[in-house]
Amino acid sequence: MGRVAAGVAFRMPSVVTATAYGGPEVLTVTDQAAAGPLGPGEARVAVRAAGVNPIDWKAYSGQFGTNPAALPMRLGAEAAGTVTEVGPGTAGPAGPLRPGDDVIAYRASGAYAAELVLPGSALVPKPAALDWAQAACLMVTGVTAWHVLAATGVRSGDTVLLHGGSGGVGTIAVQLAVARGATVLATASPARHDFLRGLGAIPVAYGPGLAGRVRAAAPGGVTAAADLIGTDEAIDVSLELVADRARIATIAGFGRGFAEKIKVLGGAPGADPGTQIRDAARLELTRLAADGAVRVSVAAAYPLTAVADAHRASMTGHAGGKLALIV
Numbered sequence: 598m599g600r601v602a603a604g605v606a607f608r609m610p611s612v613v614t615a616t617a618y619g620g621p622e623v624l625t626v627t628d629q630a631a632a633g634p635l636g637p638g639e640a641r642v643a644v645r646a647a648g649v650n651p652i653d654w655k656a657y658s659g660q661f662g663t664n665p666a667a668l669p670m671r672l673g674a675e676a677a678g679t680v681t682e683v684g685p686g687t688a689g690p691a692g693p694l695r696p697g698d699d700v701i702a703y704r705a706s707g708a709y710a711a712e713l714v715l716p717g718s719a720l721v722p723k724p725a726a727l728d729w730a731q732a733a734c735l736m737v738t739g740v741t742a743w744h745v746l747a748a749t750g751v752r753s754g755d756t757v758l759l760h761g762g763s764g765g766v767g768t769i770a771v772q773l774a775v776a777r778g779a780t781v782l783a784t785a786s787p788a789r790h791d792f793l794r795g796l797g798a799i800p801v802a803y804g805p806g807l808a809g810r811v812r813a814a815a816p817g818g819v820t821a822a823a824d825l826i827g828t829d830e831a832i833d834v835s836l837e838l839v840a841d842r843a844r845i846a847t848i849a850g851f852g853r854g855f856a857e858k859i860k861v862l863g864g865a866p867g868a869d870p871g872t873q874i875r876d877a878a879r880l881e882l883t884r885l886a887a888d889g890a891v892r893v894s895v896a897a898a899y900p901l902t903a904v905a906d907a908h909r910a911s912m913t914g915h916a917g918g919k920l921a922l923i924v
């Protein structure tokens with residue numbers, strides 16, 4: 598949609614909302630009212646891509662309850678784009694921001710949109726080594742993986758078991774743990790094993806018999822484990838193989854995690870949000886990505902108008918990497 602006002606042509610930016618609770622059929626892409634003038638410390642960002650994460654479709658699925666007052670619901674938490682305008686004194690963690698800067702936006706509530714107005718504190722420089730889709734997909738999984746390794750104290754000499762090692766969070770966690778000098782066992786479906794070997798991990802198929810396969814692959818034992826998927830199997834096998842519960846974490850099995858007194862990480866009530874650790878990780882992740890030390894594996898990119906298809910792919914649990922929306 599375009600229109601001309603005061604001699605200036607501009608594009609009415611698009612935005613994705615969930616108009617009801619349900620499946621991807623409740624998603625709509627509509628025109629977004631242009632945001633007003635910027636306040637101090639704010640920046641306007643023309644979005645090029647947004648990252649898709651399971652929390653995005655969980656939010657409108659109803660599994661966290663249904664609140665009609667929250668509708669229509671904006672979606673998304675991470676994006677990449679270019680700063681088009683800044684308010685007075687706008688700076689990010691890496692310094693002052695200027696129009697023309699290519700940035701990664703996180704935390705960017707409602708990131709599935711063509712235009713975002715955000716505090717500068719949410720914007721870090723986009724590494725040139727990443728394309729728009731990769732840049733948009735780095736942060737949610739990256740800071741979560743960073744938090745997981747910090748919470749479980751993964752360091753050189755450890756043997757760490759990562760359940761869901763082929764997922765968005767797992768793929769970054771594998772790379773960070775390998776870079777720290779740990780031996781990494783990562784669970785995945787067999788089709789993803791070569792990919793994980795390429796990242797430096799020892800792949801192990803999940804499913805019945807998992808503990809035995811891990812013991813065979815790591816005869817010296819496992820010193821830390823993280824459930825990055827939320828299955829009982831992941832938590833049971835972690836408890837069976839890791840002696841110290843302070844070195845077991847979950848980011849998705851909240852009920853079991855609290856009951857078993859392991860580390861429960863994330864935004865759920867009672868969980869450790871790790872806000873400072875995660876915020877500080879952003880610049881570290883951009884540095885590692887710029888150096889090629891962390892790679893972002895994007896399985897597929899969809900136009901913003903195909904957001905429902907992207908969510909259907911994410912909901913399978915086997916997307917094969919991150920999914921991006923191209924604006």
Ligand SMILES: NC(=O)c1ccc[n+]([C@@H]2O[C@H](COP(=O)([O-])OP(=O)(O)OC[C@H]3O[C@@H](n4cnc5c(N)ncnc54)[C@H](OP(=O)(O)O)[C@@H]3O)[C@@H](O)[C@H]2O)c1
Nearest residue numbers: 651741761763764765766785786803848849862863914915
């Ligand atoms: N707490 C937090 O802060 C936080 C942050 C980010 C994400 N999360 C949550 O963490 C979970 C993973 O997120 P993600 O972005 O990594 O998801 P994802 O990219 O969809 O990855 C899913 C992973 O689960 C594996 N998997 C699928 N079915 C499985 C099964 N039955 N048993 C074992 N593994 C299985 C997949 O392996 P294959 O594809 O190889 O089969 C893949 O490795 C989601 O629940 C998400 O909401 C939490």
